[in-house]
Amino acid sequence: MTLNPRIEAVTERIRARSSDSRRRYLDKISALADAGPRRAHLTCGNQAHAYAAMGQDQSALAEGRAPNLGIVTAYNDMLSAHQPFERFPDLIRATARRVGATAQVAGGVPAMCDGVTQGQPGMELSLFSRDVIALAAGVALSHNCFDAAVYLGVCDKIVPGLVIAAASFGHIPSVFMPAGPMTSGLTNDEKARVRQQFAAGEVGRDKLMEAEMASYHGPGTCTFYGTANTNQMLMEFMGLHLPGASFVNPNTPLRDALTEAAAERALAITALGNEFTPVADILDERAFVNGIVGLMATGGSTNLVLHLPAMARAAGVMLDTEDFDEISNVVPLMAKVYPNGLADVNHFHAAGGLGYMIGELLGAGLLHPDTKTVAGEGMARYTQEPVLQDGALAWRDGASESLNDQILRPASDPFQPTGGLKDLQGNLGRGVMKVSAVKPERHVIEAKARIFHDQADVKTAFKNGEFTEDTVVVVRFQGPKANGMPELHSLTPILAVLQDRGLKVALVTDGRMSGASGKVPACIHVCPEAAAGGPLARLRDGDLVRVDAAAGRLEAVGIDLATRKSVMPDLSANGIGLGRELFEVFRQSAGDAVNGAGVVV
Structure with a gap:
């Protein structure tokens, strides 16, 4: 399918606007890539400090022949979406050993919950936490011991901050690992109804608390389509997740298999192998346009209108609000997920989810099909869905039609003709x-x-x-x-x-x-x-x-x-x-x- 002329024109305008900044960025990244990870150039004392606590991995690290994977984690157990990350480093290290490599937690970054701070003074730190996260991830990777990095983050400012850091270290491959949404609880429209009743004085705080606890009831991302789940969509549309990884529930065999596969993939695309894919090659203007298309087609969070320009600037790509507006005018709204509808992200995923949507948008000429991704292929790979077959992870063709047209519709028959x-x-x-x-x-x-x-x-x-x-x-x-x-x-x-x-x-x-x-x-x-x-x-x-x-x-x-x-x-x-x-x-x-x-x- 031929690329939509408006999408092509917006992409070319972004490319022209970004020509100087992108060239400077790529020149910087090229110099860093030529130097490579500095483990081999560290002094013996430097290396001994880095490997002292690594037990059975010390010898492999000291020899320096196998890739070393840096883990940047936003784990804490106050964010339901991030609590599952507690288990991830052990899974990643075990996977690395299995393929003859090593992995270390390079560092942690803060992760605050906007749901806790809504209407409170702490919310005034929320947006700036994005920049703190980028800075903290930069400190974590500054030890320069890593051939690739994996980023464990989900929620509102965390993913944008981690992407800014990944772009700054654009000479090394980067794979983003989601934790998945919590299972469905009290419906979002019922929660909103009780909130309005409380605001109007029709019910007491006890009923409000009961409704809130029934909504937010377990590990995983909140199930409404807010900024956290919009981030997960974005990572898939931009090729930084493995295909179909965004909305698999936490602490399930499929989620663990995807985590292990993401670690394997990050180790496979380092400069030590034959598929070197630095993240700078992924984060070009086409990837950001694809991200904006996904934002419009899903009716995603307005917070990404702030975050995408900041993320793009870190990669030398200059976005403007006019780009969002013009793309919105040609991209149909294909999904109805709360607050745009009654369904939650689990219902959306079951109806065909991102794989179906990406296939439709590719068929309509609304996505760049040839972007680089961590999966090693273009966006067609992201029309597939992960499954377990006899306990092993595999991918199969995703849904070719919506399984619930009240939640998800084809590009030819959308909920509305523009992204809104x-x-x-x-x-x-x-x-x-x-x-x-x-x-x-x-x-x-x-x-x-x-x-x-x-x-x-x-x-x-x-x-x-x-x-x-x-x-x-x-x-x-x-x-x-x-x-x-x-x-x-x-x-x-x-x-x-x-x-x-x-x-x-x-x-x-x-x-x-x-x-x-x-x-x-x-x-x-x-x-x-x-x-x-x-x-x-x-x-x-x-x-x-x-x-x-x-x-x-x-x-x-x-x-x-x-x-x-x-x-x-x-x-x-x-x-x-x-x-x-x-x-x-x-x-x-x-x-x-x-x-x-x-x-x-």
């Missing part, structure tokens, strides 16, 4: 809106603005009954320079209540919303942010604001904002408590949201 992500621009700046879960009649909201500087004040106004007319709720000074750009997901239930009461409401913010946010129209990531003098800082209560996803506009109507002075509240409290003092340099250095709000790239 819109780039909005106007005199209030530039932001994005995810409309795949927003009813069409709510794609355009024009109403008076109500201005807030803290999400807690929005909740107070709601409890006081102050929202009695159509309203554009503006929550400003929530960008990376102001307070680290926290998610404002805890506002979703109360805004949904107002919407259900018949009011037209929208959210405009220079902050973020959760990847699981859905039915309330929200223009987010607005930049320039208010703390950097952006036009949101000149907006006042009662100003008429138009949020127009149809026309791609974000406007203060009939107002000359240039004649007004910017408001600048006292933000000093944002730097106090729960570690926020440590991140002052991050707040000062953060880039614009349109460029990924990064610190290290």
Whole structure:
């Protein structure tokens, strides 16, 4: 199938935009690859320190003839998605020994749970944790003892941070290992219903806690299609997972077999063998376009509109929000997974999952088929699914048709013809809106603005009954320079209540919303942010604001904002408590949201 002309044109525009930065990146990586891993060049003392605790592997490491695999792990047992990683290093080391190689845990990286910190001060560290993870992984690999690396991470900022690190060490092969989603519990729509009932005062905290515990009940990724599961989709579309690895449940024989196979594959593609595949060769502009296509086709998290540009920059590839918008216009929405539908990721996987979707998108000419991947072939390999046959891992052809058309549809008969992500621009700046879960009649909201500087004040106004007319709720000074750009997901239930009461409401913010946010129209990531003098800082209560996803506009109507002075509240409290003092340099250095709000790239 011929590549779609719009996909081809966007790819060429990215390639042209990135020509200088990509060339510099590849020159750097080429020099590192020529030097190779430095184990052979380390002093005997250096090496003795690296091998002292390795027991039966010491001799093989000292001889330096077999590949050594570095494990970078984001394990902790507070994240349900990461708890299964506790077992992975033992599986990986045993696999390495079986094929005559070695493996070491190179280092650990932090992994915070946005579900724990939603609406809390700790959420103000969340976005910056992506850069900390990249830095920590860089420290882990700086010992320069590894011929390849495997990355154990799943959730929101962890995978993007690990990809940034992998790109920085682009001269060595990298394979990403998922842990898989938890089994299905209380349905996501029922959980959301109880949350709204609690916000409206219709049920008590005991019922809310009961519903939450029934939703989040075991090891594995949360089952809704938020940022964590969007990350897993992305790793498959970009060729960094083994085919079909994303949504196999934890602690199952198939999951263990995939973990062992990923370790074997990482060891097979080092420079010591015949299939050398440095990750720099995988992470080109085509891989990132494929990732954006997957984001649109699945209705994935808006957080990836921040993370993908940051990840791409680490590989010398320059993405822009216009790339997302244009790709969204030609990629159909093929999946309905909560919050875009009632199904969870287990249901999606059972209906045909990523293998079916990738096959459909390849057939429609919407994916680059010839990208390099860790599987050693192009994207056609990712239409297959892993199975156990007589206890051994094998791959077979995936579903050729959807097994549930309420969850997954072909590209020729999608849920909607476009991916549902819109780039909005106007005199209030530039932001994005995810409309795949927003009813069409709510794609355009024009109403008076109500201005807030803290999400807690929005909740107070709601409890006081102050929202009695159509309203554009503006929550400003929530960008990376102001307070680290926290998610404002805890506002979703109360805004949904107002919407259900018949009011037209929208959210405009220079902050973020959760990847699981859905039915309330929200223009987010607005930049320039208010703390950097952006036009949101000149907006006042009662100003008429138009949020127009149809026309791609974000406007203060009939107002000359240039004649007004910017408001600048006292933000000093944002730097106090729960570690926020440590991140002052991050707040000062953060880039614009349109460029990924990064610190290290």
